[in-house]
Amino acid sequence: MKKNNSKKKSSVQEIKTISGKRRLNKKQRKAVKYKEKDILVLAGAGAGKTLTIIARAVYLIRNGVDAKRILLLTFTRRAAKEMVDRLTLNIGDNAKKVTAGTFHHFCLRTMRQMPKRFGLKGFTVIDRDDQIDLIKLVRGDYLKKKSKLPRAAELANLYSYARNTNTGILKYLKKFSEYDKATSKHIRNVIKAYEKRKRNNHYLDFDDLLQRFGKRLKKDKTLRKRISRLYDHILVDEMQDTNPLQWSILEELRNPAKLYCVGDDAQSIYAFRGADFENVHSFKDRIPASAILRLKYNYRSTQRILDLANWLLEQSPIDYDKRLKAVRGVGIKPKLIDFNSDFDEAEWITQDLWKRYESGSPWKDHMILTRTAWASRTLEAFLIERDIPYKFIGGFSLLQAAHVKDLFILIRSAASHHDELAWIRYLTLWPKIGDVTAAKLISIMKEKNTIKKALKEIAVNLTREQQKIVAGPKTVIKYWDKPAKAIRASARLLTPLLSQRYDKWKQRQKDFQLLVKLAKRYRSLNKFIDTFTLDPITTASAKRMEDEDVVTLITVHSAKGTEAPVCYLIRVEPGMYPYVRSIGDEDAEEEERRILYVAMTRAKDELLITRSCNENTNTLRPGGSRPPYFLADLPSNLVKQKY
Secondary structure (H helix, E strand, O other), X not given: OHHHHHHHHHOOOEEEEOOEEEEOOHHHHHHHOOOOOOEEEEEOOXXXXXXXXXXXXXXXXXXXXXXXXXXXXXXXXXXXXXXXXXXXHHXXXXXXHOEEEEHHHHHHHHHHHOOOOOOOOOOEEOOHHHHHHHXXXXXXXXXXXXXXXXXXXXXXXXXXXXXXXXXXXXXXXXXXXXXXXXXXXXXXXXXXXXXHHHHHOOEEOHHHHXXXXXXXXXXXXXXXXXXXXXXXXXXXXXXXXXXXXHHHHHHHHOOOOEEEEEEOHHHOOOHHHOOOOHHHHOHHHHOXXXXXXXXXXXXXXXXXHHHHHHHHHHOOOOOOOOOOEEOOOOOOOOEEEEXXXXXXXXXXXXXXXXXXXXXOOOHHHEEEEXXXXXXXXXXXXXHHHOOOOEEEEOXXXXXXXXXXXXXXXXXXXXXXXXXXHHHHHHHOOOOOOOHHHHHHHHHHHHOOOOHHHXXXXXXXXXXXXXXXXXXXXXXXXXXXXXXXXXXXXXHHHXXXXXXXXXXXXXXXXXXXHHHHHHHOOOOOHHHHHHHHHOOOOXXXXXXXXXXXXXXXXXXXXXXXXXXXXXXXXXXXXXXXXXXXXXOOOHHHHHHHHHHHHXXXXXXXXXXXXXXXXXXXXXXXXXXXXXXXXXXXXXXXXXXXXXX
16 A cells, blocks of 8 residues: 555656656646646746646546546647657556647547537538638739739738637738738738638638637537536646637636646737737636646746846736746856947857857857847848858748849849749749740740840840840849949849739848848859858758757747757847837737747846847837837846946
């Protein structure tokens, strides 16, 4: 008997992880062994959230709960797989009996088991790829009318986010996007047409699954009882990311099952996707008989990094009641470094990265966090120029951006009339030039022995309106020894064409301005093009990439769950934290605080915060008042500041 009791006790003392065994602390053990009704475990950044929820499942199964009667809900398929793998390490194949998956997967799986009750007969469920293909068909009809529209994948995201925030598409676009009124109306029209085609073809997309499941549960009491009685325990990961629809599903299922949610209100940063901050922050108000346990011991960062993050939350009008304590000791004080421009900032960071690498630090020990993909453009250009291998997560990188590729294609075309790949893309950018016509023109050019003769020959085969096609390469050739002028002239020529082709053109134009600045550093256009069209990751750094020894450049919204020994948090300046678009909206401004908090708490050993005194820094609000800035009253003792 004593032996059995010992086993039960040890089941919550430590948990096997991929890297070995990890002991649970006193608070984690208390959370794992909780025996009452519904509970929310508020796990601060780095406090072992995943470890705790896995330990809870292990504890339940080792103490007699049938694995089939446990439902584990996550937000990605990858997270679900990782959790099942970790469960398997601890309890073997019994882990596979746990129903684990995303909310969408769970809803579809359940509805498939009783299709008539959910009205699924005659309907086909389409995945995201199918959804994008269907949107492409509808989008194509509107492109014929010369409407400016985002790509199909972006339209799918916008549609999904609007539904998950319970707002109409126009209202959503006004609040969370930068599209103008005309483009927003075109987007709405495409979405309406997509919905009509979806209904006509009896399709259900992923968001339909949640809506249909939730509505049916609420309406059908018998069905609700039947499904809710399948489970004794519902474990929810990343509770702060749940939206109102997901909350309503949990509400319907939590009786008689016990709800066990793990999350962090201070890391609720996805309002644009529908995440409801109040699902966590007001958990006890919504479920009065529930309990809240807080995990405050941080296993990731050192205390001086956490002191800064703690201070940031303490400045909030919201009481997060969260002061993280480091298990790993005091550590190095964060650095705050000011620069005169984003160029100076980028130059210093790349120099610092090289110094660290040459001193023996792997590239992969370094992470660069940016508020937006656009804010990191200058730094990304320097990473490319300095041959620092990196991977970009969270948006299109500079070299992936279609409009940048188009500009480089024009310059490549001017370099050689034998570059078929460059010419086919350049020619088909222009109206009324398809693949057949382009192939014919390329064939004519290749018969000539110089680029100038080739251009003269195809000019004869073009209409008067199409002569600009030849003007492009001619202009580049004229400024071949003046790279900045060549880039500027190319951008000027292509802008009327590309501004009709791509959305968010004002932001895209800034990439061209950046390239002009960078080109001033080169005497040879050939050298400039080689640097910025040959991907350093796939060429000079191919060997390093095999081992994934690369710097990670990542947007903060993509950074949750990540960490690195050394983190550079860039452009932490007014207009960025809080982001200019959120200013004036209290809820949005507060989410911006949480975004900065998430960024700070990615750092394990060193946190380097940089900012540049550019035009954003001194931006005034109407009436001459300064915009809010989270680091405006930063105590000097929390950081080591450099100018």
